[in-house]
Amino acid sequence: MVKLSRFSLLSALVVTASATDVVVPKHLPTRELLRxxxxxxxxxxxxxxxxxxxxxxxxxxxxxxxxxxxxxxxxxxxxxxxxxxxxxxxxxxxxxxxxxxxxxxxxxxxxxxxxxxxxxxxxxxxxxxxxxxxxxxxxxxxxxxxxxxxxxxxxxxxxxxxxxxxxxxxxxxxxxxxxxxxxxxxxxxxxxxxxxxxxxxxxxxxxxxxxxxxxxxxxxxxxxxxxxxxxxxxxxxxxxxxxxxxxxxxxxxYPQSTCDTARWYRLSLNLLSNHSVLWHNVSQYVPQVAAADKAGIPLVFGETNSASCSGRSGISDTFGAALWNVDYVLLAASIGMPHVYFHLGANAEYSSFVPLPYQHKNESLEAGIRSLFYGHYFMAHVLASNKQQRVAQIPTANSSDFSGYAIYSPGHRHHEELHKLVFIDLQVWNGTQGLSNPSTLSITDSTSHSAGLRPVRKVSVSTSWKAGTCLDIIRLQAPGTNAKSEISVSGVSFESQTGDQVGEPQGETVIVGEQGRVCFEMQAAEAVLIEGKQLNDRTVY
CATH class of the missing domain: 3.20.20.80 (Glycosidases)
Incomplete structure (x- = not known):
């Protein structure tokens, strides 16, 4: 039985969940996933x-x-x-x-x-x-x-x-x-x-x-x-x-830009929080990766972020950007680009965190942590492993508002075994909480809110895992796509000035059903990691 997060629970009480069926094929082309x-x-x-x-x-x-x-x-x-x-x-x-x-x-x-x-x-x-x-x-x-x-x-x-x-x-x-x-x-x-x-x-x-x-x-x-x-x-x-x-x-x-007026007017959080747009941007490098592979030298995204010329507050520092960067790192790795370097500048609106207070656009901004870092913290759990992991896109989890990745590790006789699953719901749902962050521009705090109740997606995944296996679920959550704060990873957040951990992980498990079926719910604008339950430093499947 899945234990829902507080955001999911509130929505699930009054919203009929939409159904999404995913099949993880037995054999997928995988690429290296680095820690x-x-x-x-x-x-x-x-x-x-x-x-x-x-x-x-x-x-x-x-x-x-x-x-x-x-x-x-x-x-x-x-x-x-x-x-x-x-x-x-x-x-x-x-x-x-x-x-x-x-x-x-x-x-x-x-x-x-x-x-x-x-x-x-x-x-x-x-x-x-x-x-x-x-x-x-x-x-x-x-x-x-x-x-x-x-x-x-x-x-x-x-x-x-x-x-x-x-x-x-x-x-x-x-x-x-x-x-x-x-x-x-x-x-x-x-x-x-x-x-x-x-x-x-x-x-x-x-x-x-x-x-x-x-x-x-x-x-x-x-x-x-x-x-x-x-x-x-x-x-x-x-x-x-x-x-x-x-x-x-x-x-x-840089998928978007603030460098000139024409591109500034095209900036959109809806475009950033869209897997199809991300795929269009990243897939153009597939022939480039092939050329690099032929040379025996890896190709990486050596500098990137949401929008060139330092980003744009209200887009680059929102929870939607955090979901985007999770999708981005996994998509890049799945086509053979093992590193993604997110650019930092102390006065840049796309920076994951800012170390000192400063004056910017007639506002006094505090040092602090922004949404992108929570994407990284969630990704740290995805990347963590004492075995060499490899990643693949899941073909049946590949739409504008939903993406999924299967992560493998060496198994019996060096065959790849399913190790983790990651799913990202990229539906744009703008909430009414967590709209401000003292390290971001207050003038860009969202005033647009989605009507009605937050949608819930009921996901059913066919896997190679054995029935009865206990799995852990880790969630990247926030009150909405437009949130700048109140972001957490399964209950864990960080004190904005020091980086000290606030809160303890909220345990959540799911049991694999017959024929390897894994069923769980996730809300609009959320990412989940599903992996073998950790017992005494051993991963159990």
């Missing part, structure tokens, strides 16, 4: 803000306590190509003219030391070098790489050469002839200098490179009036496939 598949990208100029309080560290420890591994952190972004290494600098870093509008970001070894020692033990780092400055044979970038490794050591796993290099013509950093062939030539020049450096040769585990770092999606016309040949297919055809150097390729994706 740190949900990662972060931190704008270099904002690093000092994020380490100026304990909030960031505490939240990363929360994730590590579930998955056993802290999230991977990329320090990179637009200001990566405006960064200059000055070992003689008498401060750790200096943004000119300021952190909000930066033309030059000067750093010293102390800057690497500050953030390198801040994050939990076991954190893997990726650092973006300045590819813009090609003076003196990229001397600045080569020195940056040496300085980063001298401080971070083996914690530095990957190095990027430049950020969104397909926008370099538009920015005036490369000539109109800039294309993949020129990029490959310059990439090999810089990487060869780094690899031949004495520190690199002496390193026991030297960092590899994350190549490509392209911004424009392959199915859209080039947005920057540049030669439109920057994609993974062309890159691998050009021969940039050195597995001894390259640890991964990266592309960036």
């Amino acid at each position: 740190d598949g949900y990662a972060y990208s931190l704008e270099p100029v904002w690093t000092q803000d994020y380490i100026s309080s304990n909030l960031t560290r505490n939240l990363m420890k929360v994730i590590a306590s579930i998955t056993g591994k802290p999230p991977t952190l990329r320090v990179g972004g637009n200001t990566g190509d405006q960064t200059y290494y000055h070992p003689e600098l008498n401060v750790s870093a200096a943004a000119l003219p300021n952190t909000t509008v930066t033309n030059t970001f000067n750093i010293s070894n102390a800057w690497f030391e500050q953030w390198g020692s801040y994050f939990p033990d076991g954190t893997d780092f990726l650092y973006t070098l300045n590819l813009k400055d090609n003076s003196s044979a990229w001397e600045n970038a080569v020195r940056e790489a040496g300085a980063a490794y001298s401080v971070l050591g083996d914690k530095l796993k990957l190095i990027e050469l430049g950020n969104e290099i397909d926008h370099f013509i538009n920015k005036g950093w490369r000539p109109p002839t800039w294309n993949v062939a020129m990029y490959v030539q310059q990439w090999r020049n810089i990487s060869s200098q780094i690899v031949s450096s004495s520190w690199y040769k002496a390193a026991s585990h030297p960092p590899k490179f994350q190549a490509a770092v392209f911004a424009d999606p392959p199915w859209l016309p080039d947005q920057q009036d540049e030669i439109d040949d920057f994609d993974i297919i062309n890159l691998t055809r050009a021969g940039l496939t050195e597995q001894d150097k390259i640890g991964s390729y990266a592309v960036h994706l």
